[in-house]
Amino acid sequence: MQKLIKLLLLLTCFIGYTQQVRHTETINESWSFYKGSLDNPFDKAAKVSWEKVTIPHSWNTEDILDDKNGYYRGEAWYKKTMTIPQIYENQQVFLLFEAANQVASLFVNGKPVGEDHIGGYTTFARDITSALKEGGNEIVIRVDNSHNDEIVPQSADFSFYGGIYRDVQLIITKPIHFEVANLGANAIFVRTPEVSEASAKITVQSKLVRPKKGTYYTKQSLFTADNKLVKEVKSRTSFQKDAHNSFSIANPNLWSPETPYLYKLVSEIVDKKGNVYDRVENPVGFRWFNFDPKKGFSINGKPTKLIGTCRHQDFLGKANAVSDEIHRNDIKLLKDMGANFLRIAHYPQDPAILEMCDKLGLVATLEIPFVNKAAANEAGKQNTVNMLKEAIRFNYNHPSIVAWNLGNETTMKAPDTFGEDYIKHFVSTHEVLAQTIKEEDKTRYSYSVFFREPAYQDRLGIRVTDLVGYNKYYGWYVEELEDIDKNLRNLVSRSLELDPDKPFILSEYGGGADPRLRSYNPTRFDFSVDYQFLLHKHYMKTILDIPEIVGANVWNYADFQVEHRKDAVPHINSKGLVSAKREKKDVYYLYQALLKNTPFLAISSKSWNKRSGIADAKDATFATQPITIVGNGKDVEVFLNGTSLGKKAFEFSTATFDIPFVKGQNLIEAISEKEGKLLKDVAFVDFNLIPKDLKSNTNKFEEIAINVGSYCYFIESDNMDYLWMPDKAYEKGGFGYIGGDFLKHPSKRRNAIGTDVSVKGTENDPIYQTQRIGIESYRFDVPDGTYELSLLLAELKTNDENIMDIMVNGKTIWSNINLKKAYGNDRGIAKRFLVSSNDNKGIIVDFKAKKGKTRLSGIKLRKVN
Ligand code: GCB
Ligand code: CA
Known part of the structure; x- marks a missing residue:
């Protein structure tokens, strides 16, 4: 009986299913793939080694992250043989590609079907009915992501991964149907x-x-x-x-x-x-909305500050071949952060994104990949306009969308440098795109995003949309943290002076953070999680305080892969609030505390669970370090290993406590309350106490690793969280450097240290990128014994010849070191030496330049006996 009921249920489900009339199914499974060009792709006898793949698929999942320059940009082939299900008489059969980057040509049973699809980010469908035959049908798709002068993006800070990286659907209709294979595939x-x-x-x-x-x-x-x-x-x-x-x-x-x-x-x-x-x-979704340059955005008559992020369709190791589950999870995480605004950057994304924005209530803007510069020819312009039409038509019915953005930082490659003809083409491209938005959709705003001075765009005549967005990296690429407020206010006024009627959106702001870098003295461009936290706190104070900033989008929701990036993590733009694998950084919790309207509390640095520090005093059994709690309650009480450290009021949703960390496990508990709800968060910190007096008998010296030339802790996450401490000047009884200076960042960023070189032979770029140049000695006043001394060296992008000798306690251990000559530029070198301290001298490492300058990137000392 049970079984019969089940069967009946199944049957009714089936009937319900077929009554949908239109049949759709994904055909992602079991494609044969070949990377390269094929002389005769339809010849079954040809010796081609096809590989089985599943869509979503990209052929660039690995070559973006490897050490070689560039990634495959060229031709590739997908094929599969399939029987088309017979659902109706005279049925019409379509293939819908949610996206294929960037030119796609479709062949069915050896015959081309429809025109090539141009553009890697928009959805398209093709009617394949007339090409079909009984039995097996061979579907072949050629996809090409080569650079193409006629297709945007021409240049951008992201990688143009090739592949059929979103779902492919088979759609079957009756002869009478709503159009499928039209521009934008929506009827x-x-x-x-x-x-x-x-x-x-x-x-x-x-x-x-x-x-x-x-x-x-x-x-x-x-x-x-x-x-x-x-x-x-x-x-x-x-x-x-x-x-x-x-x-x-x-x-x-x-x-x-x-x-x-x-x-x-x-x-x-x-x-x-x-x-x-x-x-x-x-x-x-029934709603009415309005952007007012002075009063901001309102929806259904209610003033609503728009705060959120931008997002790329990228995930670590997967390139852009990202599952619907990841897409949906991203929007959930954004909603849970308290965000109400999403800038879908820099191109249309998976349909799952807007489905979730509609469902969870995120106001969205959507753009086409007209980034950095125009495709400087007539075909390029046509393709760009076409992309915009496809984007608008396909995504038209999402109530979450409020504006269509025609491009991002289109003046990045200064138009002046390309001559008069380009400028004409460039300006008219903006005009026709802005006009296309108005023709295609009268119910939304037109929008464009710039980064240069408002006057610059004004002079060119390209501030032609209803809304303007500005990407500004004050406190990161330019200017200091303290001046963010002043700079933002001035920028907004300059834009509104030119066009009092154009609402202003801060379309990007942010800074990089490598989860492995931590600091109690965060400085601009150090890539510490802690500087990122401070930066966003400064921005949010101003953003929330200026009504003329009608909306703001953090750059970026998540870290993303970029082939040419050379920051702390090579090939990664690390400005995400979460990592490229979606691990939350501290600042994500700050946004939760500031934005969420439900009770919230978090120890924002709880993921930093392996720490170290120098004991407060000679024989002290603890080291005091601050910890920040974020929340939206009134105040918070903190306990260390069960003992209260007192209560503090939140200020701008943050409260900082000094924690006397003891050696070993530390349990930190934070307790708060909001609207009658008890809130609690905990952190477990494993603490390595370094004695202040290295000869101390209370805390015996065991081991220390120092990230020379840096204010940052470095956690080797792929090496059991091995911990490197920040550098310091030598003090008697302890350790530290003597002489030399921090390696200045090659850009003129004030205070910035380190380099933007990708270091070979290591994953630990930040240790090598930061160095002490001209260093004379490194001293450790350790007790007598045998030690293992590790020296980490690298010569980064230098032109001069540098030769040095290294001595330990007066004895040369490594001489005539010419890093560039021996190993080449930009390679990280680590060497270990057995050394000993006698007569209470400790370990004194001396660096002597024979030519040029001395340098040191990292140093480690471990007691052996
Ligand atoms: C920008 C660009 C974005 C970059 C970002 C950055 O202004 O619009 O594509 O990734 O800056 O991180 O530099
Ligand atoms: Ca270093």
Whole structure:
């Protein structure tokens, strides 16, 4: 009996399924793939070593992260043989590619189908019906991500991964259906021209494929979120004309970030008898919104500061071949951060993203990859316009979208340097794109994002959209932390002076943070998690305080891979609030504390669970270090190993406590309260206490590793969290450097140390990137005994010849070191020596330059006997 019921249930499910009329399924599985060009791709006898892959797939998952320059940009082939399910008589069969980067050519049974699709980020569909035969059909797709002068992006701070990296769908319809293979692959356009609390009007435009003869109707049915029919309308269709339906409802549930209420619109093609020929569903969110340059954004009449992030479609080791689960999880994490705003940068992304924005209530802007410069020819312009049309049409029905952005930092490659013709082309490209937005969609704002001075864009005449966005890295690439407030205020005024009616969005801001770098003295460009925290705190103070910043997007939601980046983590842009594997950095918790409207508390640095420090005094059994708690309660109490360290009030959602860490395990508990809810967070910190007096008998010296030339701790995450301490000047009884200076960052960034060189032979770039140049000695006043001394050296991008000798306690241990000659530039070298201290002298390492300058990147001393 049980079994029968199950079977019946299954059957009803099946009937329900087939009644959807339109059949869709993914065909991601089991493709044969070949990277390279093929003379005869359809020749089954040809000796080609095809590899089996699953879509989403990219051929650049590894070569972005390796040490070699560049990544494969060229041609590749995908093929599979499949039987098309027979669902209807005379059925129409389509393939829909959510994206393929960047030129895709489709062949079915050896014949080309449709034109090549140009552009790596927009969805397209092709009607393959006429190319099909009985039995097995061979589907072949050539995808090419070579540089192409006619396709944007021409240049950008991200990698142009090749592949069919989003789902491929097979769609089967009856001969009468809503268009599939049109520009942008969407046939239903839902508009809500009038919305108030009392009523809402909805209009639906449908593109149909139908025969000349016969009477057909489009039927539109609106359902509530719990699937109750609200209204149903029907209108007769005519051949070759779009169908239009419109109706109103009373007392609509409104869509907003706080209450993202979604109705469902079911669009059907029916005949007189009520037979259904096709059926498509779309979300409907009733909302009205407005951007005001002075008062900011409002939705349904409610002023709403837009705060959120930008996002790339990238995940560590997967390039852009990212699953729907990862996409959806990202939007959940953003929502849980308290964000209400997403800049989908720098190109349209997976459909899962906007589905989640609609469902969770994130206001979104969407853009095309017109980045850094224009494709400087007529075809390039046409392709860019086409991409914009595809992007708008495909994503039209998402209530979360409020603006279409035509490009990002389009003046990055200064137009002046390319001559008059380019400038003309460039300016007219902006104009036609802005105009296209208005033609395609009158219900949203047009938007463009710049980074240069407002006056610069004004002079060129490209501030032609309703909204302007500015990407500003004050406190990172330019200017100091303390001046962020002043600089932002001035920037906003300069923009509003030029165009008082153009609302201003801070479309990017941020700074890099390598989760392995930590500091109690964070400085600009040190890539510590702690500087990133400070930077965002400064920004948020100002952003929340200036109503004229109508919205702000952190750059970036997550770290992402960029082939040419040479920061602390090579090939990674580390400005994410979470890592490229989605591990939360401290600053993510700060945003939660500032933005969430539900009770929240966190020990923001809890992931830094392996720490070390020098004991407070000669025989002290603890070292005091600060820890920051973030929360939205009034105050917070902190306990260390069960003992209260007192209560502190939150200021701007943060409170800092001095923690006397003891050697070994430390349990930190933070307790707060909000709206009657008890909040608690804990951190377990394993602490390595370094004696202040290295000869101390209370705390015996064992081992120390120092990140020479840096204020930062470095945690070797892939080496059991081995801990490197910040550098310091020598003090009697302890350790430290004598002489020399920090290696200045090659850019003129004030205070910035280290280099932007990717170091070979190591994963620990930050240790080698920071150095002490001209160092005379490194001293450790350790007790007598035998020690293992490790020296870490690298010569980075130097032109001069540098030769040095290294002595320990007067005896030469390594002479005539010419790093560049022996190992080449930019290679990290580590060597260990057995040395000993006698007569209470400790270990004194001397560096003597024979030519040029001495240098040291890291030093480690471990007691052996
Ligand atoms: C920008 C760009 C973005 C970069 C970012 C950065 O202004 O729009 O694509 O990744 O700066 O990190 O430098
Ligand atoms: Ca170093």
